[in-house]
Each structure stands twice: as structure tokens, then as C-alpha cells.
Amino acid sequence: MSSSRSTRGPLGRTSAPHKERKEFDVLLRELAEIIPYAEKGIIFATESAVDLEQAEEQEEVIRLDKVVRECVDIERSLNFQKEALEKIKTKVEAGQEVDLVETFKSLYDSALEEYESATEDEKYFENNSYKDFRQKIWEVNHPDEAMPPLNGNEDDEIVMGKxxxxxxxxxxxxxxxxxxxxxxxxxxxxxxxxxxxxxxxxxxxxxxxxxxxxxxxxxxxxxxxxxxxxxxxxxxxxxxxxxxxxxxxxxx
CATH class of the missing domain: 3.30.40.10 (Zinc/RING finger domain, C3HC4 (zinc finger))
Structure with missing residues (x-):
């Protein structure tokens, strides 16, 4: 008796053979190893910003801000890929026939499109790593002052202060x-x-x-x-x- 009860259809379609499950695990493990590098890029930019000389290095701060935002975007993109793979793996393990390529593309593109249409507040100002970057820059120049909200909303500042x-x-x-x-x-x-x-x-x-x-x-x-x-x-x-x-x- 065969150890696998799964069937194969056209190229890219599967209903849960053992080999595909192992491949999913490998892909997820590789993504889990790659994603922290985006976070390391943010940390490096943040620590670099702390060493800058206030207003004289404003251009460099702007450059680092752009780097941090790019790292946030990369991190989100990698997470979208990971989440898409996890959803497909769940379907495969449940015995559903899945077009791997088309399903991955659909899930990933949908998540990426939603992210790209989000506001600056949603993409960056609510991201802990980006907030930490901006907080450290603020502390260098205003060590005794609380940082105002990134979105400039005074109502938010009042609420947060309480x-x-x-x-x-x-x-x-x-x-x-x-x-x-x-x-x-x-x-x-x-x-x-x-x-x-x-x-x-x-x-x-x-x-x-x-x-x-x-x-x-x-x-x-x-x-x-x-x-x-x-x-x-x-x-x-x-x-x-x-x-x-x-x-x-x-x-x-």
C-alpha cells in the first residue's frame, strides 16, 4: 500500500503529498531566517542615527529614515509571503486541491496591494521598529522632552499622555x-x-x-x-x- 493517498493533477496542483509538506516546511524555515535581516537593517540605521550631530546631519537623518522605511516594506513583504505559504500549507494538509503558483500569487498580491494602498500612518507610524528609530533621533536632540505623535494629531498626544x-x-x-x-x-x-x-x-x-x-x-x-x-x-x-x-x- 502506498504511504501517500494524495493525487496529482496538472503542474502546480497538489492535494497534500508528503514531499510538498516537507517543501513547505523548508520554505517557511528559510523565510523565518531571512525576515530578521530586515529588522537588523532597521536597528543598524537606528544606532547610526544616534551618533549623528543634530541639525548638521539632517540630510543623513533623512537618508536613514528612507532606509528604515524600505526595511519596513521589505519585512512586511517577506511576512506576506510567509503568511501566504502558511495558508496554502493549511489547505494542502486539509486535503484540498490547490494550484500552488496561482494561489500563492493571489494571496501575496492581495496582501501587498492592501499594504501599498495604506496610509503613511498605517505603514510606518504604527510600526514599532520605525517608531523606535524616530524616538531615538528625538532623544538625541530633545533629551528632556516627550516626543510628539508622529502623525501630528494633537488629540492623540493628549490621549497618549494619559x-x-x-x-x-x-x-x-x-x-x-x-x-x-x-x-x-x-x-x-x-x-x-x-x-x-x-x-x-x-x-x-x-x-x-x-x-x-x-x-x-x-x-x-x-x-x-x-x-x-x-x-x-x-x-x-x-x-x-x-x-x-x-x-x-x-x-x-
Whole structure:
């Protein structure tokens, strides 16, 4: 008896042979290895911006800003490819006959088209890596001032000024370690804690934050370097690790 019950149709169509499942796993693994390079590009540009001499280097800041935006675009494009492959893999494993090339192209093109039609706010100002880049530039030139909202909306600034965010992970209740923030609900967790929770629950878990009904998957998580700096600053300034002050104002 054959070990595979799948059937093959025309080129590019499949209904779940073992070979294709392995190929999906390889592609997803390769994408997972490539995507962090876009983040590294953003981090490099951010650290380079910190070393610049204020107004004298304005042209270089503009250039780096363009580099960061390009890295954000690349990262999103790679994630769209990864998400398309994951959706196709799910269909294949369910025994559905899928035209691999056309389905991938359709899913990817649709996601990319939606992204390209998004506003500047949606593409960059809500991206944690880009916000961290702009925050660091602001801190170099205005060390004692809160950064205004990137979109220039004064109402947003008023609201943000009243909000507080914890430097403690809601899962471990300890200070955040390698903080990551969910794109779907903006809550922040220690990286290892939330990843363990997600992987123990079939790759999706309700947000651990009390009162939040969003579902979180691994690809929804983004490193939050701004909060990581806040935690490092708090550790450095606090002689007592159990210090009562566990909140910091959101300023971005």
C-alpha cells in the first residue's frame, strides 16, 4: 500500500503529498531566517542615527529614515509571503486541491496591494521598529522632552499622555525580558513567556492581558526596543529590584 493517498493533477496542483509538506516546511524555515535581516537593517540605521550631530546631519537623518522605511516594506513583504505559504500549507494538509503558483500569487498580491494602498500612518507610524528609530533621533536632540505623535494629531498626544504601560510582563509578573508587542492588540510581553504560551496552545492563544479578547499568533509579535530601553533604564536607576514604580508614560 502506498504511504501517500494524495493525487496529482496538472503542474502546480497538489492535494497534500508528503514531499510538498516537507517543501513547505523548508520554505517557511528559510523565510523565518531571512525576515530578521530586515529588522537588523532597521536597528543598524537606528544606532547610526544616534551618533549623528543634530541639525548638521539632517540630510543623513533623512537618508536613514528612507532606509528604515524600505526595511519596513521589505519585512512586511517577506511576512506576506510567509503568511501566504502558511495558508496554502493549511489547505494542502486539509486535503484540498490547490494550484500552488496561482494561489500563492493571489494571496501575496492581495496582501501587498492592501499594504501599498495604506496610509503613511498605517505603514510606518504604527510600526514599532520605525517608531523606535524616530524616538531615538528625538532623544538625541530633545533629551528632556516627550516626543510628539508622529502623525501630528494633537488629540492623540493628549490621549497618549494619559496612558500608562507596565514594564512588567503580565505572564511572568517580572520585569520584561526581550519585550515583544502584539500587532493585533498592542500589549507587550516577555518574548520567551509569550512564545511558550503560543506554542503550547496550537500556535494561537487569547491575549493574556486581562480584558483583552484578541487572539495572538507568533507572527503577530514585534520586538519593542523602546520598551526594552525603558526597562534597562529602570534597572539602572533602581537600587531595589522590587521598587514600587513599575509604570512609565507612553511618549511615542
Amino acid at each position: 496612558q500608562k504601560e507596565s514594564l512588567y510582563c503580565p505572564i511572568t509578573t517580572l520585569l520584561l525580558e526581550e519585550p515583544v508587542t502584539s500587532k493585533v492588540c498592542k500589549h507587550t510581553f516577555s518574548k520567551d513567556a509569550i512564545l511558550q504560551l503560543i506554542r503550547r496552545n496550537t500556535n494561537v492563544v487569547p491575549c493574556p492581558m486581562t480584558g483583552c479578547d484578541k487572539q495572538i499568533m507568533e507572527h503577530d509579535l514585534q520586538p519593542n526596543k523602546r520598551i526594552e530601553r525603558k526597562v534597562a533604564q529602570y534597572r539602572a536607576e533602581s537600587d531595589d529590584p522590587m521598587h514600587d514604580v513599575e509604570y512609565t508614560s507612553i511618549i511615542d
